[in-house]
Amino acid sequence: MLKRVRKLVSLDWAIKRLLRSKVNFGILEGFLSELLFEDIEITEILESESNKEFDTDKYNRVDLKVKNSKGEIIIIEIQFDSEYDYFQRILFGASKAVCEQIESSMDYVNINKVISINIVYFDLGQGEDYIYRGITKFTGLHKHDQLQLSKKQEKEFDKKFPHNLFPEFYVIKVNEFNDIAKDTLDEWIYFLKNEEIKTEFKAKGLKEAGEKLAILKLDDKERISYERYIDDKRYAQSIANTYKIDIKWEKEEGRKEGRKEGRKEGRKEGRKEGRKKGRKETRIETVINGLKEGISTQISSKITDLTIQHIEEIKTNHLL
Secondary structure, rough: OOOOOOOOHOOOOOOOHOOOOOHHHHHHHHHHHHHHHOOOOOOEEEEOOOOOOOOOOOOOOOOOEEEOOOOOOEEEEEEOOOOOOOEEEEHHHHHHHHHHOOOOOOOOOHHOOOEEEEEOOOOOOOOOOOEEEEEEOOOOOOOOEOOOHHHHHHHHHOOOOOOHHOEEEEEEHHOOOOOOOHHHHHHHHHHHHOOOOOOOOOOOOHHHHHHOOOOOHHHHHHHHHHHHHHHHHHHHHHHHHHHHHHHHHHHHHHHHHHHHHHHHHHHHHHHHHHHHHHHHHHHHHHHHHHHHHOOHHHHHHHHHHHOOOHHHHHHHHOOO
């Protein structure tokens, strides 16, 4: 039986703590090289949390943002909790990374390509694969040809198609992987899912990951920090699961209330009003319980579909 590296830290924690050091660039370079099918060299770690120009501006919330030797910007985000608008969040992150590169006095030619890599541990969208790539192509409506760059543009940009200039997106649905590594990229997906590396794996960066990301090699301070991080993540998942159960019961109670009111005031109107009343009361209770547990207003809004203003009113009315 093949021996395996037993305990490795998760990549999301490593990105926040270990992979920002230049001595550990080889791990990340290996993963990116396998995913992008080219040798990637990281030249610098960029600021991953964008500065807000206004209070109403949104953060470009990504886990890691790097620049490679070709000047391309690579942003990496790891997401565990399901978000119905995650595709829009991917779009925002890439768009923000594009806009941050240029000032009003600069030419557009200074904009470097952005590559958005999203590692998700939930079922995003519908599809049978576990790795998806998205690029922007321009196709003729009549002749169905693909628009290319002019010869002058090709020489200037060293690219052939517009999609070589536009943002490129990757979605890796880790939980959809069947644990059978058929190539070196699959070996990395296996690590992302199981936090272990088989001894026969040959993918770039995995050997170094096995040596530097072993939990037993962490010092006491890092090990305590990691264990606390894992506990917090499990707690957050527990709260999210509780919310899902609350919503499920909310719908059931709404149906019951609807049937009850329907018998009194007419089936159609009663069901409508009953469901509305049941949803409202249950969602308010869900918000209150979540706020007491430290769940943010924004997350409460996403889960319950109540507006942030409504949740703030609940906080005020219940002295939370």
